[in-house]
Amino acid sequence: MNSAQQLQHLYWRAGFGPRPQDVAASLSPRKALRQLLNDSEKYEPLVGPALNYTDPQGMAMTDPASIKTNPVPNGMVTTPDQPAPPGAPTAPVATMRPRAVFRGGTIAAGVPRLRRAALTPEQRKMQNAGIRDAFNNMSTAWMERMATSPAQLREKMVLFWHGHFACRVRQPDAALSLHNAMRQHALGKFPDLLLAVSQEPAMLQFLNNQQNRKEHPNENFAREVMELFTLGRGNYSENDVKEAARAFTGWGYDYQNRFKFREREHDAGPKTFLGKTGNLTGEDVLTHLMAQPAAATFLVTKIYRFFVNEVPNPAHIEPLAVAFRKSGYDLADLMERLFSADWFYEPANVGTHIKSPVELLAGIRRTLNVKVDNSQPLLGYQRALGQNLFQPPNVAGWPGGRNWIDSSSLLLRLQLPAILFKNAEFAVALKQDDNDIAPNLSKAERTVRPGAGAHLPLAPLQQLLGATPAAQQPEKLSAFLLQASIRPENLQLVQQAAAQKEPAEALRATLVSLLSLPEYQLA
Amino acid sequence: MLTTRREFLRNSALASTLLLVPKFLHALDRGPGLAQLRDAVGARRLIVVQLSGGNDGLNTVIPYKNDLYYKARPTLGIKETEGILDMDKDLGLHPALKGLKGLYDQGELAVLNAVGYPNPDRSHFRSMDIWQSGSGSDQVVSTGWLGRYLDSNCPDCQRPYNALEIDDTLSLAMKGARRKGLALKTPDKFHQITQNRLLSKVSKEAAPQHQDQVDYLYKTLAETASSADYLYDKSKIYKSSVTYPNSDFGKNLKTTAELINSGVESRVYYLALSGFDTHVRQHEQQQRLFTDLGNGLAALADDLRQHDQWNNTLVLVFSEFGRRVGQNASNGTDHGTANNLFLAGGALQKKGVLNDAPDLANLDQGDLRHQVDFRSIYASVLKDWLGADDTAILGTGFERLPGLV
Numbered sequence: 001m002n003s004a005q006q007l008q009h010l011y012w013r014a015g016f017g018p019r020p021q022d023v024a025a026s027l028s029p030r031k032a033l034r035q036l037l038n039d040s041e042k043y044e045p046l047v048g049p050a051l052n053y054t055d056p057q058g059m060a061m062t063d064p065a066s067i068k069t070n071p072v073p074n075g076m077v078t079t080p081d082q083p084a085p086p087g088a089p090t091a092p093v094a095t096m097r098p099r100a101v102f103r104g105g106t107i108a109a110g111v112p113r114l115r116r117a118a119l120t121p122e123q124r125k126m127q128n129a130g131i132r133d134a135f136n137n138m139s140t141a142w143m144e145r146m147a148t149s150p151a152q153l154r155e156k157m158v159l160f161w162h163g164h165f166a167c168r169v170r171q172p173d174a175a176l177s178l179h180n181a182m183r184q185h186a187l188g189k190f191p192d193l194l195l196a197v198s199q200e201p202a203m204l205q206f207l208n209n210q211q212n213r214k215e216h217p218n219e220n221f222a223r224e225v226m227e228l229f230t231l232g233r234g235n236y237s238e239n240d241v242k243e244a245a246r247a248f249t250g251w252g253y254d255y256q257n258r259f260k261f262r263e264r265e266h267d268a269g270p271k272t273f274l275g276k277t278g279n280l281t282g283e284d285v286l287t288h289l290m291a292q293p294a295a296a297t298f299l300v301t302k303i304y305r306f307f308v309n310e311v312p313n314p315a316h317i318e319p320l321a322v323a324f325r326k327s328g329y330d331l332a333d334l335m336e337r338l339f340s341a342d343w344f345y346e347p348a349n350v351g352t353h354i355k356s357p358v359e360l361l362a363g364i365r366r367t368l369n370v371k372v373d374n375s376q377p378l379l380g381y382q383r384a385l386g387q388n389l390f391q392p393p394n395v396a397g398w399p400g401g402r403n404w405i406d407s408s409s410l411l412l413r414l415q416l417p418a419i420l421f422k423n424a425e426f427a428v429a430l431k432q433d434d435n436d437i438a439p440n441l442s443k444a445e446r447t448v449r450p451g452a453g454a455h456l457p458l459a460p461l462q463q464l465l466g467a468t469p470a471a472q473q474p475e476k477l478s479a480f481l482l483q484a485s486i487r488p489e490n491l492q493l494v495q496q497a498a499a500q501k502e503p504a505e506a507l508r509a510t511l512v513s514l515l516s517l518p519e520y521q522l523a
Numbered sequence: 524m525l526t527t528r529r530e531f532l533r534n535s536a537l538a539s540t541l542l543l544v545p546k547f548l549h550a551l552d553r554g555p556g557l558a559q560l561r562d563a564v565g566a567r568r569l570i571v572v573q574l575s576g577g578n579d580g581l582n583t584v585i586p587y588k589n590d591l592y593y594k595a596r597p598t599l600g601i602k603e604t605e606g607i608l609d610m611d612k613d614l615g616l617h618p619a620l621k622g623l624k625g626l627y628d629q630g631e632l633a634v635l636n637a638v639g640y641p642n643p644d645r646s647h648f649r650s651m652d653i654w655q656s657g658s659g660s661d662q663v664v665s666t667g668w669l670g671r672y673l674d675s676n677c678p679d680c681q682r683p684y685n686a687l688e689i690d691d692t693l694s695l696a697m698k699g700a701r702r703k704g705l706a707l708k709t710p711d712k713f714h715q716i717t718q719n720r721l722l723s724k725v726s727k728e729a730a731p732q733h734q735d736q737v738d739y740l741y742k743t744l745a746e747t748a749s750s751a752d753y754l755y756d757k758s759k760i761y762k763s764s765v766t767y768p769n770s771d772f773g774k775n776l777k778t779t780a781e782l783i784n785s786g787v788e789s790r791v792y793y794l795a796l797s798g799f800d801t802h803v804r805q806h807e808q809q810q811r812l813f814t815d816l817g818n819g820l821a822a823l824a825d826d827l828r829q830h831d832q833w834n835n836t837l838v839l840v841f842s843e844f845g846r847r848v849g850q851n852a853s854n855g856t857d858h859g860t861a862n863n864l865f866l867a868g869g870a871l872q873k874k875g876v877l878n879d880a881p882d883l884a885n886l887d888q889g890d891l892r893h894q895v896d897f898r899s900i901y902a903s904v905l906k907d908w909l910g911a912d913d914t915a916i917l918g919t920g921f922e923r924l925p926g927l928v
Binding site: 080107113120124168321351353354384386391393394395396399402403404406407409410411414415418426428429430432436439440442443484487489490493497513516517518519521522 | 573577646647648649652663665683690691692693694695698703704705706707714717719720721722724725728735736737739740741743744745746750771795796797800802803804853
């Protein structure tokens, strides 16, 4: 594998693909990695007025921490469109249900922060629309970052953490705050990231730690923090879950959506957790989790599967895990080691990753410097392909790999370039059950139609092509766009497609054909 | 020239005598694949109809002789005078469900009450995820119950078109770890997409035999394209003349019947009817949706019956949850728990209302308690109707309901 191929592999895995200008710069992979790390050093939160949900009714927020003033009846997980029925019985916290009930619940699970019961149907509809807009704007702003930000590695890491710390809540502000916590610590020390995420109201709500009180522990968060965030199954006992849950009692958030330690709800008694005994706090539990060697192996394996190969190779992973632990779980250091390893550039790891819908779309935009007039249809296609940012399918995030591909998603993926750049006729209806925010949309409202207004600037590509004669251009462009070498029969198809066009259109036709090949699904 | 297969057969029969009809026409009568399908032990077809949005089961199968029902729903309760369609066990169908009542009267409908699962989740998304994956509410499973059926070495599940979803995108229910069903709106539209010049050529290229990702993509593409060809060619055999509701759901049912009556070798069909999230003005919405549902299923039954396909068809109708017992302030209902589930078909083992109405005197904080775990019904359908290994697909612990299907 030559240096140019290595460089492209790096740009695809550590970001959303190379631009023609990145290829033209022809840095050594080592230098490019340095630059990616440098460019990703700075934390810039995702912010903007369009990302905030503002309540059109100016309703007072209720204090979710106060069960007395804002009763959450037992057996009633409040879902988006579900106001508390008037006179609903108030259950004692004692009967709050166990983890099982809430696992995978939505933002509103148990905590109606907005007085939805008091709203008229029209107001509720307006509220739903406002929430939906905020989420849509958050998604498009993030996609824009992925496509354009020089901090490519940070963007890719945030996407990874977004699936790792999967969380599905109804409140845009809570979801955005969690996102920015992950953005901030994405390349820092993992224990800082873990603590920050664990104290985010969105996560505390999603995993029901808001309901975790001394007398009536809720184990959901304690379980997931071990099973999904740090150790993986088999590295702790049911008793560890129980004891950890006790340590996290009192962790909650206030009406301003800030972390709040409610001391009176905290169980300060002695606990024994993974062999350690004492009056452990939630922070102690997280620290002790990080002292487990299993944590480094678990985390590095998950990172390896996302960035290198779905099939983990223990011979690659163990040394990384040892170094990761030794560094105090320094993520930037880990990623630098991973992307510098010789095995990272082995053929078995190149062009073998099925792009997620987000990677596919952000990749097309980035590598071709595409400008988009309207990102809403893009968001629609992303959803039709199965990846709705801020709405992971469940606590385990997106399963990835071949799960992205079925007959209809593959056809849509292969048609996508034609839809984007030629406004090809293609409408796809999203399913009704795709979301909880606006579940009763009509079919027309759920239908995504072309019209993103995607502009494909040819100048950077022409620069990349330089003096390449027209006949060799398809091959040169395929080397830029595809990680695998193009099949002769496909090259012929691409050439034929271009040959039918006016010279001015030939380049565009070549690009659309190359982007429509199965190989382009891989990075 | 469009002659329906039925007309063709009738004309052939008239032209000769039935005995003289060449052998291949006997085969055509059932479709070569389906002949095999029907003759094989336990080999039948399943149609799943998903009511998306959480249908209010209490206003579907109405406990109209129970005062508690009217007490909880002073204005939303359906009154007997509105034309409730009487069934067994003091229950009646919503007046708009005449189509289902017809099936009930013919002994082709089974009603199961209070179907649900422990620790119910009231999020549409999550609860649908649970129903489609066949998981518990405390489990996360990334394959669907019908997808795992496709995975389960069943001989009639090898090809993607053996399980069809009539929609633009494929549901989790239809995705297995190794095999997945196929989503199509109509055979024509699906075929048209694969006729894209580049796509049609690339799809004919062979996948290299490395079992890697690029192979997988080429294999999926080739299977998709050949399935599209098969379905397009096959579906030309029969065009339905039965009247279906003029709605998206009606059209999808018609497509389903046309595929079945054309002899398409599919074991599973999946359809959705959406719009059941009735927090406000439930009356109007349910009236419209139920007309669609009842008339649609009645038309489907008619269509299949005319072609001797109704006896080997089982329809399962479910929703991700029911609604709360009490009505809300907007003449609607909010998210609840257990719900009724319908089975329909020409060869049902058990007919009518199969278990007691939900106990309105014994609620869980205003919600119904479930009597039947939906996975027990899945297990029965998988094992007793489709002849599959239910425990391999669903795990253990779900007792089949003896003699259900």
